[in-house]
Amino acid sequence: MLEIDPAKANEAEPLRQKIEQTLLSLIGVKKAQIILTAHKDFQADKPQMKQPPARENLKPAGVKHIICVASGKGGVGKSTVAASLAMALQQSGLKVGLMDADIYGPSVPKLFALESFKANFTGGKLAPAEAKGLKLMSIGFLVDGEAPMIWRGPMIQSALRQFLQDVDWGALDVLVVDMPPGTGDAQLTMAQKVPLSGAIIVSTPQDIALIDARKAIEMFKKTDVPILGLIENMSYHICENCGHESHIFGHDGAKHTAEKNNIPFLGAIPLEANIRLSSDQGELTPHELFKNVVKSLVEKLAT
Template identity: 50%
Template sequence: MSSDHQSNILSVLITEILAQAALRPEFAFLGKSPSEARERLLGIEPGEKSAVAQIASDGLNLDQKSSLELLLQKELAQHGMSATIYFKRRNSFADRMTPPGNAATQPPPHRTGPFGVKMKLKPIPGVKKVIAVSSGKGGVGKSTVSVNLAAGLAAQGAAVGLLDADLYGPSVPLMMGLHGPLSISADQKMIPHEKYGVKVMSFGFMSDPYHPVIWRGPMVAKALDQLFYQTAWGELDYLIIDLPPGTGDVQLTLIENIPLHGGIVVSTPQAVALLDAHKGLSMFEKLKVRVLGLVENMSHFQCSSCGHLDDIFGQAQIEGFAEERKIPIIGRIPLHRRIREAADGGIPVVNIDPQFALYYMPIIEAVLRG
């Protein structure tokens, strides 16, 4: 079948699915009439893995887009077809901005904190303590620490949630052995996946793993707000938030919205990683977020054959960092094949290997004490 012919068939199918869905009360957001719903299909483009259907997302929130994508995939599958759903606004962000002179519609002022952050703290209903796991630099193993911390807390009997806040490169779904799509509750909230006793939410459940998310700050902030407050978390003792590296939009959106119980900084021992860890730690301190401690990941290389230990990144730097910044080292995790294999296999190593679970216990205990 030629790509043009496939695109034509997909176009007809999707427009009809949209038109029929608009007649159902739960999809009334698609438009006032079937014809208006049909117009939401902006086009079909060929893709590497499958055709990409562009759907107009004007007026739709994250919940509505998730339920619509689920419906489209289900209906297309019944016809032996599939497509990657890509939501796109018809109007640019500038077109949607409120005119400066319209003071009546301006949002109320907020207290401005350090770095110009607008502090508008609003707790997540049902969540007792929020712990942010941060790193200044990518590739230091922060997500591995977050996954094992969450699974370890759950093994201790705590009610735990894990939020993967890295919208551009979500890795928690792979490390937890989970994939989308998500279900929607009766009150139109996203129901997180659950595994190893942990409720897991990630933007990776709602995006195509082969297509990049190319979003500016306002879109990132909106998506995070919906992940925070439009997820059916239920009652949690701890919500672990796996932050992306750096000190950008995601970190500021989190800190200006969510009352944090504490933060954990993850770094490898080499100087180039600690240079960025200084920035992440300073961000927490400046915004008065209590830092529970520093996790030294890839602390040393442990040979899986002979057990020989080698401090390939050195040790003097991490000790000096902890002393200079007056922060305790609450965990030292080795660079070992077993940990990597467990992460790639979608299983937290704390659940399958008592020997390596011991490395994460000091981190788990630090959170329980805090």
């Protein structure tokens, strides 16, 4: 008995006859009969290639580009850099939004003097705050500013999904996302479920911060997110009295890390009292470095 594909029955007949003739030619074989058989579900028995599940896309409909500003280590000034970048992009003539994805430690309300603002639903969408020509959203606009966010991973993911899908961002050229420190749930949600145009890494010069910055770089590489560059924050301090430049946290650590990882070094921002003061007062002005950063980003996004 020979099992065949029913669709190829005609092609199998010559083979059946040849097998019969071969068997009959053997010494001692007086009779041989080969029967062709087939099952209707012949093809069903073959292993089928599984189609990968469709990748979820949380990108807001009217947003052209999404850029994440990330750091491995907390306390390196990432939120200040994200806010400065968003303002500089807006000042260049682009329509820009800033999404505060740091659920545990939101900074956008303080940076823009919006601690009292509370977001409301309008037409089924959350209405973002608006300041300095930017559209802004933060968990700080939904809960009391002093309330700790004691949330597990799934709730973080749900909040990010809501910020992306349920906020009335409108038409934006760029949405800047201020990421939380680390390489956890929030980072994976953004990297895997949002088609990011790229990520900017922020670090201070010392090794203890660069260790985690390298982890962030590696995470984005593994998730195929383009790394647009690395910024060294609090790079040096200039004495207000004598003008002496002090490298309090080390020298060129981020620059060397960028070179080793073959990513652009976007520049260094000094440790200045006026940056700290303006941030605390909600009157942040982008450092002059961001003019060149924006020029570089606009060129990359246009390609």
